[in-house]
Structures are given as structure tokens and as C-alpha cells.
Amino acid sequence: MSSNSSTATVLGLKKALTSAVSANQAKDIKDILTQLKTEVKATEELLRETKIGLAVGKLRTHENKEVSGLAKELVKKWKEAVGTRAPPANKNVEAKDSGSASPSVSTKPSPSPAAPSASTSKEDKNGASSSKPSPLDRKDSAVSTASSTPAPLPAGTVRSSKTDSVDTSKITDDKMRNKCIELIYDSLSMDSVVESVIILERSQDIEAAAYKGLPDTAAYRNKMRSLYLNLKDKKNPDLRASIISGEIDGKSLWSMSVQELASAEKKAEMAALSKQALFDAQGAAPKKSETDMFQCGKCKARRATYYQMQTRSADEPMTTFVTCLSCGHNWRFS
Numbered sequence: 001m002s003s004n005s006s007t008a009t010v011l012g013l014k015k016a017l018t019s020a021v022s023a024n025q026a027k028d029i030k031d032i033l034t035q036l037k038t039e040v041k042a043t044e045e046l047l048r049e050t051k052i053g054l055a056v057g058k059l060r061t062h063e064n065k066e067v068s069g070l071a072k073e074l075v076k077k078w079k080e081a082v083g084t085r086a087p088p089a090n091k092n093v094e095a096k097d098s099g100s101a102s103p104s105v106s107t108k109p110s111p112s113p114a115a116p117s118a119s120t121s122k123e124d125k126n127g128a129s130s131s132k133p134s135p136l137d138r139k140d141s142a143v144s145t146a147s148s149t150p151a152p153l154p155a156g157t158v159r160s161s162k163t164d165s166v167d168t169s170k171i172t173d174d175k176m177r178n179k180c181i182e183l184i185y186d187s188l189s190m191d192s193v194v195e196s197v198i199i200l201e202r203s204q205d206i207e208a209a210a211y212k213g214l215p216d217t218a219a220y221r222n223k224m225r226s227l228y229l230n231l232k233d234k235k236n237p238d239l240r241a242s243i244i245s246g247e248i249d250g251k252s253l254w255s256m257s258v259q260e261l262a263s264a265e266k267k268a269e270m271a272a273l274s275k276q277a278l279f280d281a282q283g284a285a286p287k288k289s290e291t292d293m294f295q296c297g298k299c300k301a302r303r304a305t306y307y308q309m310q311t312r313s314a315d316e317p318m319t320t321f322v323t324c325l326s327c328g329h330n331w332r333f334s
Contacts, residue, residue, distance in 0.1 A: 010040055010050045017055055026064045033059070033070040042078040044195075053078060053193055054245045058238050061264055079193050160186040164196045171204060180224045181207045187231035187240070194244050202243055202250075209250030223254060226261070236263035294322050301326035 013032055020028035033056065040046075047053045059071035153163055161168060161182050168182040169175075184203040192199060206227065214220040231240060239261065242248045253261075259270060288305040295302050303325040308318040312334075321332045 006040070006046060007049055010036075010046060010052050013040075014050060014052050014055050021059070026067055029059070029062075029064075029067050030070060033067070033074055037070070037074050037077065042081045044082050047078065047082065047193065048195070051245060054241045057191075057241045060237055061235065075191075075193075082193050159189045159192070161189070164189065166196055166200055168200075168203075176221070177207060177211060180210075180228075183224070183228045184231065187228055188244060190232065190240075191234075191237060192240065192244060199244060202246075205250035206243070206253055207250075210254040213251070213254055226258060227253065230258075230261040230263075233263055233266075235265050238264065288323075290325070296324035296327060296329050297331065298329040299324065299327040 013036055017029065017032045020032060036052070036056070040052075053075065056071050056074050060068055060075065062068045062071065153159060157163065166185060168178050168185065171178050171181055181200075181203050184206050185199055188202060189196070189199050207224070210220060210223050210227070214223055230236060231243075239248075243253065248256075259267065262270065288307045290303070290305050292302040292304075294304050294306065296304065301324060304322050305325060306320055306322045308320050310316075311319040317334050319332055319334050321330070323330050
């Protein structure tokens with residue numbers, strides 16, 4: 001199967017899979033996943049071009065156990081196929097030619113320097129121009145030192161910035177911010193087969209958006225802690241996949257509530273608790289009875305509900321609250 005035909009085939013299967021998921025057709029989803037498992041030979045280039053890994057990864061938490069099981073097997077198989085690939089042959093050559101023995105130097109060409117923007121050029125009081133970049137706008141050497149392909153990991157080892165040899169210590173001039181970028185990277189990469197460069201860029205975007213939106217240090221630290229805890233949740237792969245794919249950007253992420261960040265299982269749990277709390281609150285409210293004893297002074301109807309409460313001292317009569325069922329008029333009397 002040629003590369004072009006393979007890509008076209010996978011894109012076709014991805015489209016069919018998306019349609020089956022939207023229609024909640026478990027049988028069709030299983031058939032497509034089986035076809036992907038048996039007929040598609042995963043390569044880094046194929047996964048990157050088609051983004052089929054993101055579509056399949058979201059199904060690992062599907063309500064149908066057979067679907068989620070197949071999705072997990074398929075993701076694991078693709079991880080092994082991409083992770084065990086031999087490193088590029090020119091890696092050592094480039095290191096030798098550059099005269100550096102550091103293994104962290106990437107073979108990926110560095111991007112061309114962009115023209116200085118208004119945010120990176122300032123004038124001092126004497127009118128002199130300064131080209132010192134803002135820490136918020138810097139894209140330092142951590143991007144260029146990130147490996148383009150995740151290295152093979154020993155069994156049981158979780159992927160992180162350390163396993164990927166990604167250095168976040170000099171991205172900004174603030175140690176706390178650099179540590180936050182590292183934590184976000186660790187949570188996004190834990191079950192991903194996407195290139196380190198992409199994950200690092202997503203991590204920087206998230207941190208920069210939170211830093212700009214929350215200038216207060218305490219609020220910033222609390223938000224970053226909340227993001228980290230939600231992103232590293234093993235039951236929340238959909239959130240990680242949406243961020244890596246670009247569906248959710250940094251600005252949208254930091255403005256999301258705790259409920260929006262939660263996994264599907266956690267959302268269901270919170271909904272159940274909210275429903276129970278509402279039921280308990282209703283149970284504590286005064287019991288209403290329907291009667292025809294009272295005539296509405298507004299529409300003259302005799303269908304109404306009422307309840308009684310002791311609103312004054314104990315030796316005073318109870319207050320009766322009446323609601324007309326025809327027009328909604330409320331009144332009370334003692």
C-alpha cells in the first residue's frame with residue numbers, strides 16, 4: 001500500500017468513524033476500529049497527517065466496553081509501532097558536524113527568526129530602542145531541544161519532560177513559571193504519541209495565557225495547580241487530546257471552570273450530587289396541598305395550593321400561604 005493511498009484510506013476510515021460516533025452506532029465503531037487495527041500500519045508521518053490517533057484516543061472512555069477496549073488496544077499498538085522506530089540516521093552526523101556532543105540537540109531545523117514585533121521592542125525614556133523580548137513572548141531553546149519523536153520507554157515508564165529530554169528551565173526568567181510549564185508538559189505527554197515540540201508549544205501557550213489572564217500570583221498558582229490536576233487525570237484523555245489537537249487553546253483552557261475541566265465520569269458524578277442536593281432541598285420545603293377552599297381575588301378561580309408556616313410567636317396563629325393554580329396569584333392570611 002503506497003503512502004498516498006494509505007493516507008486516503010485512513011482519512012476515509014476516520015470520517016466513517018466520526019459519523020458512527022455521532023450516531024452512537026457501537027457495532028459500526030467496532031468494525032472500523034477492527035479494520036484500523038488489522039489493515040493500517042501506523043507510522044509517525046501517517047498519524048501526524050491524518051490525526052487518527054486523536055479520534056481513536058477519545059474512544060478509550062466510551063460507554064461501550066468493547067469499543068473502549070478496542071480503542072485502548074489500538075492506541076497501545078500504535079504507540080509501540082511509533083516508539084520503537086529507529087532514530088534518524090543523520091542525528092549523530094549533525095552533532096559531529098556542529099562539534100557538540102550534547103544528546104539534547106534536535107535534528108529539526110530551527111525556525112527562521114521573525115521580525116521584531118511591537119511587544120518585543122520598547123523605547124526607554126531617552127528614546128533609545130531596546131530589542132529585549134518579553135518573557136511572555138519568548139520561544140526559547142527548549143523547543144529546539146525537544147525530540148521530534150518520543151524515545152522508546154521501558155515498560156511501566158510514564159512519558160514526561162524528563163523522558164523526552166525537554167528542558168523548560170530557561171523558557172522564561174521566572175522559575176515558578178518554568179516549573180508550571182514542565183508540569184503541564186508532563187500531564188499532556190503522559191499518554192500521547194505526538195511530537196515533543198507540539199506538546200511543548202501547547203504547554204507554553206497554556207501557561208502564557210494563564211499568566212496574562214491572572215496577574216495575581218496566588219490566583220495564577222491556584223489555576224495552574226487546578227489545570228495540572230485535571231490534565232493528569234487518567235480518566236480525562238479527551239481533554240488532553242483536545243488540547244494537543246488544538247481544539248482547545250490556552251486562553252480557552254484557563255478560563256474554563258472546574259466543572260468544564262472535569263472528566264466525563266467526574267461530570268456525571270457532580271451532576272448526580274447536584275440532582276440529589278436539589279431533591280433534598282425540595283424535600284425540606286413546606287408541603288403544599290391542593291384545595292378549592294380559597295377563591296382567588298384576581299381571577300375568581302377556586303383551584304389553589306396552600307401551606308402553613310409559623311411566622312410569628314408560638315401563641316399566634318399560623319400564616320397560610322396560597323397560590324392560585326389558574327393565574328399564579330399569591331396571597332397569605334393568618
